[in-house]
Amino acid sequence: MGVVWLFTNFSLFLSLLLCLANSQQNDDAAAMMKLRDSLGNPSTLGWSGSDPCNWLHVGCLDNRVARIQIGNQNLQGTLPQELKDLTQLTRFEVMNNQLTGALPSLSGLSSLQVLFLHNNTLSSIPPDFFAGMTSLTSVYLDYNPLESWEIPESLKDASALKEFSANGANVAGKIPEFFNSYVFPGMETLHLALNYLEGGLPLNFSGSTIQSLWLNGQKSNSRLNGTISILQNMTSLKEIWLQGNHFTGPLPDLSGLTSLEDLNLRDNSLTGVVPPSLLNISTLRVVNFTNNKLQGPTPSFARTVDVDMIPGTNNFCLDNPGVACDATVNVLLSVAKNFGYPASLADFWKGNDPCTSTQAWEGITCAGGDILVINLKKAGLSGTISSDFSLISTLQKLILSDNMLTGSIPDKLISLSNLALLDVSNNKLSGQIPKFRSNVQVEYGGNPDIGKSNTSYAPPGAPGSTPSGTGGGSDDSGNKNSVSGKIVGSVVGAVGAVCVVGLGVFFYSRKQKRSSKVQSPNMMIIHPRRSWDQDAVKITVAGSSANSGVESFTDSVGPSDIQVVRTENMVISIQVLRNVTNNFSEENILGRGGFGTVYKGELHDGTKIAVKRMESGVITEKGLAEFMSEIAVLTKVRHRHLVALLGYCLDGNERLLVYEYMPRGTLSSHLFSWKEEGFKPLDWTRRLTIGLDVARGVEYLHGLAHQSFIHRDLKPSNILLGDDMRAKVADFGLVRLAPEGKASIETRLAGTFGYLAPEYAVSMTALAEMNDSLCFTVFIGHTELEHIHSLVMSAGAPFLTGRVTTKVDVFSFGVILMEMITGRKALDETQPEDSLHLVTWFRRMHINKDTFRKTIDPTINLDEETLGSISTVADLAGHCTAREPYQRPDMGHVVNVLSSLVEIWKPAEPDSDDMYGIDFEMPLPEVLLKWQAFDGSSSSFLASGDNTQTSIPTRPSGFADSFTSADGR
Template identity: 25%
Template sequence: MPALRIHGYALALSFCLITFIAASQRTDPSEVNALIDIKKSLIDRKHNLKNWNKGDPCTRNWTGVWCFDKTGDDGYLHVREIYLMTMNLSGNLSPQLGQLSHLEIMDFMWNNLTGTIPKEIGNIKTLKLLLLNGNMLSGSLPDELGNLPNLNRFQVDENQLSGSLPDSLANMTSVKHLHLNNNSFSGQLPSTLSKLSNLMHLLVDNNNLSGNLPPEYSMLKGLAILQLDNNNFSGNGIPSTYANLTRLVKLSLRNCSLQGAIPDFSSIPKLTYLDLSWNQFTGPLSSNKLADNMTTIDLSNNLFNGSIPRNYSYPHLQKLSLANNLMSGSIPASIWQNMSFGVKDKLIIDLHNNSFEDVLGNLNPPANVTLRLSGNPICKNSNTQSVGQYCGPEEDKAAQDSTNSTVCPVQSCPFNDFYEYAPNSPVPCYCAAPLRIGYRLKSPSFSYFAPYRSSFEHYITDSLKLHLYQLSVDSVAWEEGPRLRMYLKLFPSYNDSRSNVFNESEVRRISSLFTSWRFPRTDFFGPYELLNFTLLGPYENIIIHSEKGKVSVGIKVAVAIAAAACALAISAIIILLITRRRMKYHKKISRKSTTNLSIKIDGMKSFTYKELALATNKFNISTKVGQGGYGNVYKGILSDESFVAVKRAEAGSLQGQREFLTEIELLSRLHHRNLVSLIGYCNEEGEQMLVYEFMPNGTLRDWISGRSRKTKGSLNFSTRLRIAMGAAKGILYLHTEANPPIFHRDIKASNILLDSKFTAKVADFGLSRLVPDLDEEGTAPKYVSTVVRGTPGYLDPEYLLTHKLTDKCDVYSLGIVYLELLTGMQPISHGKNIVREVNMARQSGTVYSIIDSRIGLYTSECLEKFLTLALSCCQDHPEERPSMIDVVRTLEDIIAMLPEAETVFSDVSLDSSGNIAPPSSSASASTSASHVTREEQHMSSYVSGSDLVSDVIPTIVPR
């Protein structure tokens, strides 16, 4: 009888499962199998695709899989988009991609994919966006890609593709954007591309193309950007028919081995940007004037002769370069005299290394103009100072972008490091969590951004349907191309119900607009690249899906009904089983609630919950000394009367659990004077706590900000240098002596702790990463591919873009800490970035005005060297930053330059309350002079140099 009952249960359960699966498995089975094969071809080291074997792709929202919201005629749901941008994926593209017969968008940008592009992709007739740029794909382009009649955008730039461009590309009759740049394509440009009547942007720069420029391209009536720089064309130069490209906005043929005369482009009404530099063009410049829209004319490094036409005057011109030619005659001053300059406008006129003899008109360009005349007879023949000032090397006179000057109290933005002041908000000191977006203009039609910044901001906010104040454009930098990289910060509206964060649907909407390239067309700003759409802080757990990728309500209802029917069918079985096993079940649950992860580490003490509760007076708020995402930190006194810091993970905090395990794993085997010591841990009664040595002087951030409760004074310059040295030595140990090496990933002033003698100790290893083992050739990897973690303001810009964590990421963060030590500023405050602010002050010669006024006495030479080191650590490109061993050596040299009285620590003791005892009278003298000579400053530094903590005194700077 029992056997029959069990058999009946099994039949009922099987029936329900079949019914439920039939209702929930709604994706086309061939597409499900294809997705599984696609995953098998990929190497997913970060497990981003871990849910690709759980349930149905469309109804269970597999990562990066977006589906149509309604079933097709065949009764199935179909995959609409594969969105796997910046997922740290390697491996190959599977031929099974061709089975996704309804796919419209395929996005694998910015991964590490290798191998070839499968020809089977040509089977996806519905494909509109094919985005494979930023990988390591090799081989040639398959002819079958020409079978994509609906393709709008084809991006394979920044790969290692080679071979000739197939004629079949001409069959992409709908394509508007062909981005083939930065590969190794060879052979001739196919003349058949002239059949692409919808083509607007053709970027094939930085390849190995040769042969003639096809004259047939004059048939591309909609072509707005033609960028073919750095190829090896030959023959007859630029076809004269290119003057018929009446929609052309930008023509860039730099370094293409072209020769002969250039066509007359005066009939192209929208032409804005013309770069024909580094070729072998000859003849005089045409007297026919180009369009008034011109911002850039670069004809340098050619063989042009004759004089500059007198009508070479353009109201929006930013750059005119005729350097290194054979030109002669007079320079018409009308080039700059007829312009009306705004505050943010500038013009560079580079005429060096020609044969110009004089200036026709008044040689007195306004401050916005940079004029370069070196290497011309005018510099040798004239003795006037007015000419001489333009004959030497001269830096660009760039107008500075205006910055927000609102001063907001720190406590008005209290949430955490992921929140910032919205610099353009009409509400003063509006604090919110922005979305951070890496963005790059691939082919802008200007040479200087400031005059067009406002129109760019309107373009972005109008496209996103946001208010203008919700956008902040940060970290704008020119890169090779030239391309313009920046970070966009989008702030939520202050009128929303949860005004300090975007809601999930708004995040998804904004993401969808960026990733589907649905921004309105703009040829002036050119095509853009989405470098990253990183979700941090309150957005970290949002899974981005297209609004159109959600399944319909009807499908969800069908699944829910099937689930309900199944539940009703087996409810009696479940109730019976629960009734029989209730007592046993509750006992099991009870045991489980008190079962903890078994951890046993040699040399590490395991504390009981009772011990730590007693040490902290039951975690009384009076013993609380810190707080973070993991939970709270308490000061405790153990039974042996030693002081400790107890980090207690917040109940249910996944971050706290991760940090608990990571820190035990790392700190149990790390031992260095400049790393905080882990004494033990507690892992019982549902609690996870870490016990550290107690650091009586708290965090460096507290001392820099003046919030420390330990003293009314501040850290003097020599003490700041030694703290900088201690932190550097701790990080150097992690990078070079730990086995395996460790990348800290969250270096910041609040993670540098100070003991009773102000020895710096690096703390908080919850985000740290071990460097992978040596490869088969015995070489250590240079980076770890990982999702972005860390604190805004300290994050390496390159890491944000590439997700490649290297030792130079820690160097960058440490450089930010050094700038904090020098200035007292926060990394990001009131819409200002500390690196930019210090660089601007240094370039303008006002750097001493931003040095922390509480820093005490210093010599200008030591400060200048420390400042140079800090800024070198904060270079945008990792290869330009020093290694940690170089940082330590430089600091050793700076400290050696200090006066002898400053090179030895004095003993600093704490009184019974944990405050610093007053220094002896002999070491407390200070000067009231606000300005002294260098010799006086050097001698004065002996007075208070031995004090680790000095009273606030005027900063002494060189006169």
């Protein structure tokens, strides 16, 4: 009887377990059916049948749904509440779709490890969203237009979290204190860029394991602010992106960050001297300090470091990297260090001479080059008084009253033999007053703790002064100090005099040495990038043909002159250019375009240059002024992926521009005529790298906000390749240099059909005029005219103004990406009518995987990894060529997407036998580095604050998440 009872109960128990398992399976099936319906049951997923474990992109374990991976499927619809019933779900990936609506709560999904929701249009996130997700390791919420939200406390349940990314997701408030090593001991990635965060960096960051920290580009009024000193205690960091915020104070000592690779602090208000220890971090690869208030010498990083530190955008004493500041400047910076390098001083303590008549340093009075008075009253100073004031031996008055200084008055100040007044009243000083000479007046009232024992305090505001040494000390002592001060002053003066004489001899001998190297009667040095650059391009000049701005000095050995064109004046004689181009012979032509003909030139020393001879036309006085103005701007544009302008010539109606020579020719020739040119077809890795180079160059142009640099004619023939097959963008800024008059309407339009964005067109009247223009019909013909007419009509406005934004370049770049994928031209008249326009054809073919694979250039070796990379670039190309400008990403987003792909494709070891070998770990060859630096700059050419473009993608609210054939033009 007992055995039967036990057996019966055991059977009932098993039955209950089976019922429970079936119930859970049914719950999973019901939740998946609901998900399918919420997505509109898209045919692309192929979800049919009642068992979701048999569906594509779904993985099960023990008949329970464990994985849903439906990213990059062009899905629309919403996410249902029933998702939280999938209690065994470990991965949920729906990124890069067009999902809308509120996120449902997923609280209680304790098995969930990976959550990819980025690049959708989800509208909100519930506060309990992360509750109970104890296994969660990776969260990506980037670029969803969520309603303003703060990172909830429920995230702390995910103690295994390694990656949390919510760039451009409207995160507000302060960075939570719980992002620390106690709550998240394995945290590696924290990306919260382009949000609305405010406040400072949490002190709890100290000791964290975070390796990649992106907090750049906050949009709140106060942005992220305060100091960044906590970074020195985050020793696992490899990547720090804090650009575009309001951080202040000095750079901390980051020598403990032994794995640091990328440090971007651009567009903040950081002050002080760059710590020398930073230069010794061997892993460092990228540094960006542009647009801060950094002081001291310009740091000189190793050649392996890609440095973005535009001259004139900080307060360095000199723009020359590695050159020490004047000794007096170093003393004053040491003084500022004790005050915490306040911004109030950094704004006015600039240059290498505090006594300069043109820009005297705030609070400093000089006579004959000697500092007599330092008056920093009510300067908002905190910190302590530096003993290095004692090194300014000529100082007569030191006024530091009405600040918040602490500590004591340094004893070394008694050595100042010329000091007559020391005013430190109304601070928070303490300790004993040093024994100054009897003729030194010391004002110290308003310091309750000064001159008193620890148990005795003066009442607030009590007066105090020592007009005749009442601070203690005898006349003997004062006299001795006075004498010693004079001796020190005399010794320093003598040493200084010797140094001056020595420097004079050095520079004179150096000048003689340079003069002795002259090989010809006259030599012109065009556009040296740095005043000390020994590799400046030199051109022999026949006669004295150099124009204004030339400095001449005579060699003592003979009558020869050396004519040096200053960096702000790059005028080159037309006779020189005729000589080096063999009188502009046909044999020297490199190419022709809408702006003129390009000739190859070779200098006497073998250096090759490219000379663009612009189409001639009558130059009015206004046109001349515009030309000179644009030249002045173009000389400031320096980037490793932009072709450098070396000089120019203006002779009558002749206008010529001199550029660096790019020996590998155009991207166009490598894509479309590689057989005829005898090239090897570009593999996918090379195309990807070239695309990233171009994107970075254009991103830089778009970042020059005050000059509104828009290329307007971006195409493969304007992308040039160097010996290392790295790309540079050419012909930027030429639209404003185009000749005047009706004959040049095709260059004034500044675009090439096939690459023109829909909004960048002209009125129908202008189209008619252009059709009547012989010059115009030569360039475009009837078919292309119909094409631009259709573009205007499809844009929804028959009379457009031609007003453009940076998004026209984004459109052109998207077309170039399509060309690199397909190997086909943007407009190919050899194709049938329905395939004539690449963008339209590409969109149609991209609809499904089978037809898309047929679009890929057959010279590209395809495997699954390559196909995946190409697919990502194809999606990006579609976004870039979206119909509406606001739906296109900016170039920052493009750079971010491509750089992540290039990073994946880095070879373990470069193939030394490859004619196109690229060393991804090294900078460009030294010969190209000399085109990087500005010869002079102004902050007016820089992007400021809110308009700064960064390498973090800014995803507009209307950003096109996908593209279809309906978008075709």
